[in-house]
Amino acid sequence: MTIDVTAAEATLRAERAKLVHQLTELGADESGGLTGETDYGDTFADAGAATAERTEVLGIVDGLKRMLDGVDTALASLEGGTYGICESCGSEIGAARMEFRPTSVRCVPCKTSG
Numbered sequence: 001m002t003i004d005v006t007a008a009e010a011t012l013r014a015e016r017a018k019l020v021h022q023l024t025e026l027g028a029d030e031s032g033g034l035t036g037e038t039d040y041g042d043t044f045a046d047a048g049a050a051t052a053e054r055t056e057v058l059g060i061v062d063g064l065k066r067m068l069d070g071v072d073t074a075l076a077s078l079e080g081g082t083y084g085i086c087e088s089c090g091s092e093i094g095a096a097r098m099e100f101r102p103t104s105v106r107c108v109p110c111k112t113s114g
Helices: 005-025 044-080 095-100 108-113
Strands: none
Touching: 005 044
16 A cells, blocks of 8 residues: 555645644744734733633644644655655555554654654
């Protein structure tokens, strides 16, 4: 079974669009920086709640940014002709793993060994 790069690219582009949309909804740009368009409250009584909410949003944005970086790396490897090649050992990752997790950069043996 070989990797269907056309399907992989479509999946990755759809995932990228979804992640960018989620970042935008949280008031962040593609770099993970907050745009300042989200109102966390401006009264003294809201300060503690606003700080807690902002901290939670920052954590979510950080996670989404890491996923976006993985998608961008996978898209770059598609364009560079190295999609599905393990970055650790240079072996093929395997179509089933790439279909399950299109952003994989390591084969199962390399991933489980550390």
